[in-house]
Amino acid sequence: MDNITPQTGHRHYGMVAYDQAGKPICHVCGRSFNALLTHVRHVHKMEPRAYKLTYGLNVTKGILSEKTQSKLKAAVSKNLEVVLENLSRGVRYQEGHQGRTRDKLSEQGRQRLIQYNKERHPKQNPTP
Ligand SMILES: [Zn+2]
Structure with a gap:
């Protein structure tokens, strides 16, 4: 089997190829990156899952150098x-x-949280 991607004719269909430095090679543009899926998302505007499905890769596995x-x-x-x-x-x-502490929440976020808690626990937070 030659591992050619049906849609693009790209080699390495169903597998990840690595360059000499051990970085995975992008199926779309052929360049290599330490964090390939971050590149794919930002440059090719493709979600990691869609990328993996398109190129026949395991969707449950990450792709890193x-x-x-x-x-x-x-x-x-x-x-x-x-x-x-x-x-x-x-x-x-x-x-x-430090995580998102109560004092770092925006006013809008704080209001949403209050509303959410009212809906979730109506007995503890009765609406006046
Ligand atoms: Zn690329």
Whole structure:
């Protein structure tokens, strides 16, 4: 099998090719990037899932250079407790970031939160 993408005739259909430095090569433009999917989203205006489906890639797997992957792995093991807690809450960790505290919420966001809580817990927050 030659691994040619049906729509574009691009090589490497169903697989990710890497350059000599270990960076994954973009199926669209042929250039290589540490974080390929970030490039795809910004430059080609394509969501990672659509990109992976178009080029026959596994939608559940990330595409990173080995260098970026080991940097992320190191950051995860360094902050494992925070990462696990954030994963369970569905948020991501960024070093040095304090999160969005109550005083940082915009007035509009604060009003939405109040409204949301009223709808969610009508007994605790009775509307006057
Ligand atoms: Zn590209």
